[in-house]
Amino acid sequence: MCNTLNFYVGMIYMTKIRQIYLKKAGNKPVWDHCIQNGRANALKHDEVRIKVHYSGLNFADVMMKLGLYPDAPSTPYIPGYEVSGVVTEIGAGIEDLGIGQKICAGLAFGGYQSEVVLPRWQVVALPSHLSMKEGAGLIVSFITAYASFHQMARVKPSDRVFIDCATGALGHLSLALLKSHGVEKIYGATRSPEKLKFLRDQGIAAFTHQQLREMKNPPLFDLILNSRGGQSLREDYQRLSPMGRMVCIGASSFIAQGRKKIFSWNFLKNLWAMRGFSPVSLMNDNRAVMGLNALRLFDAPELLQESLKFLEQDQGVNMIPHIDKVFAADELELALDYLGQGHSRGKVLLKW
Ligand SMILES: NC(=O)c1ccc[n+]([C@@H]2O[C@H](COP(=O)([O-])OP(=O)(O)OC[C@H]3O[C@@H](n4cnc5c(N)ncnc54)[C@H](OP(=O)(O)O)[C@@H]3O)[C@@H](O)[C@H]2O)c1
CATH class of the missing domain: 3.90.180.10 (Medium-chain alcohol dehydrogenases, catalytic domain)
Incomplete structure (x- = not known):
């Protein structure tokens, strides 16, 4: 030391x-x-x-x-x-x-x-x-996007895909990866109205989480990338179409203004919402909930290498x-x- x-x-x-x-x-x-x-x-x-x-x-x-x-x-x-x-x-x-x-x-x-x-x-x-x-x-954003959309959720060009962290590093490369796969119906969300233009400039439908919550006829999604965890998991689950898949990758909703507030009511509600999804509900709803931890992919080099090979292909040049x-x-x-x-x-x- x-x-x-x-x-x-x-x-x-x-x-x-x-x-x-x-x-x-x-x-x-x-x-x-x-x-x-x-x-x-x-x-x-x-x-x-x-x-x-x-x-x-x-x-x-x-x-x-x-x-x-x-x-x-x-x-x-x-x-x-x-x-x-x-x-x-x-x-x-x-x-x-x-x-x-x-x-x-x-x-x-x-x-x-x-x-x-x-x-x-x-x-x-x-x-x-x-x-x-x-x-x-x-590397991190790309392997996470590739593992989520291709290796786990098997995205199809016709899928309506919702990304809840679209403004971040992962969001940006996710959009590039989805577009390179021919996905056209991409929806991105942010907490900040000021960031909406940044998303729209990338050619996707964008709204704040609040706007989505208040929509009278909210869209259903075939694939959701959920990085906020907590209560947003339950909300996003309800937004899945039949046969829809949700990949859970994070828990950013536990952080408020860059800090954790363990004794807040919101923190406890988020913690409670992280409990599992019932297999019976999943069966009856025809939905899938998956989880990904990219760090653990370092224990599975062959999976990592599969995603990194993509970068060497023609489409790899779009991953910027x-x-x-x-x-x-x-x-x-x-x-x-x-x-x-x-x-x-x-x-x-x-x-x-
Ligand atoms: N499981 C995995 O292997 C894995 C790998 C990579 C990333 N992730 C997760 O994916 C998410 C995005 O990662 P990133 O690398 O793109 O991160 P980033 O560049 O720091 O972006 C953070 C994103 O999270 C959103 N966000 C939502 N709630 C937040 C909060 N309470 N505090 C700060 N930001 C918040 C921000 O969007 P707005 O400010 O626009 O709302 C922003 O889009 C993170 O939650 C991260 O933990 C998981």
């Missing part, structure tokens, strides 16, 4: 690795920005050393810093799911990547640092149509993350507040 002595020793060495540890989660999280000695441990034959240029932030990082993320390791640990950068060293068994190659990569934690060592299969050559910034915003804002690495707290308070439209990055 980082301490003052380590900090100064690290400064003396030419190669320094900057790292950000989450030491304590909560409404007032404690972070440790430190500089480690860049000792170059020998790589395994299938490993790649990467000088990180950008780290992508995800909404899960906000849940994590608040202590609302069940899959998080015990503190202290380095969060971060995705990076872009340049290969600086390769293991003896790697033939298809070279030193200096631009890459992007997904990780199960550990992305908030200026250098990472990863197994080859987690690393993707940066697609030539993407900048280094865009590369850092590609929308980069909203870049913060310096030492502005992490500001960046996470920006995300958690719902200001972002697309991806937020840290620059190393």
Whole structure:
């Protein structure tokens, strides 16, 4: 772990690795920005050393810093799911990547640092149509969208698809993926009326959650991507057409203005609404409810690789993350507040 002595020793060495540890989660999280000695441990034959240029932030990082993320390791640990950068060293068994190659990569934690060592299969050559910034915003949103729409819900071009987090990084790549599959009836929602134009400019039907709730004849959807969880699960379930499918991917409704309020009535109502769906109701309603945790896909490399192969196909060139804002690495707290308070439209990055 980082301490003052380590900090100064690290400064003396030419190669320094900057790292950000989450030491304590909560409404007032404690972070440790430190500089480690860049000792170059020998790589395994299938490993790649990467000088990180950008780290992508995800909404899960906000849940994590608040202590609302069940899959998080015990503190202290380095969060971060995705990076872009340049290969600086390769293991003896790697033939298809070279030193200096631009890459992007997904990780199960550990992305908030200026250098990472990863197994080859987690690393993707940066697609030539993407900048280094865009590369850092590609992997998590793309694999989540691909797994939700193709691997789980088997989307069809004729489906009416509703995305409840359409303004975010995942929403943006979901729209691109659906359009590339020929889906035309796409509906997106936001909490903020100010973000409606951003959605309409992308050619989809857009409304606020409130507007949808107040519609006299609300549309039914064949496929719903629900990231808010809580009470919205029950509302969205009622919006499914017969044979409709809902993929549950998050619980952002537990956060209000970037904070968790455990003792609020709303928090308790959301918690109660997270209970399971009855098989009898599902049978009688002819509906399906599924769940996805992209992080767990790192335990199933063949599924991840299937989605990453899509990026190499012709349609892959349409997968361009929308980069909203870049913060310096030492502005992490500001960046996470920006995300958690719902200001972002697309991806937020840290620059190393
Ligand atoms: N299960 C998985 O594997 C997985 C993977 C990736 C993402 N996700 C989930 O998918 C959602 C979108 O992810 P993202 O990467 O696109 O995140 P993002 O870029 O930070 O966008 C967050 C989105 O959530 C919406 N939102 C709804 N309630 C919110 C709240 N209380 N606080 C802040 N934002 C809220 C925001 O929309 P408005 O401000 O327009 O309402 C925005 O579209 C998140 O809930 C995330 O946890 C799940």
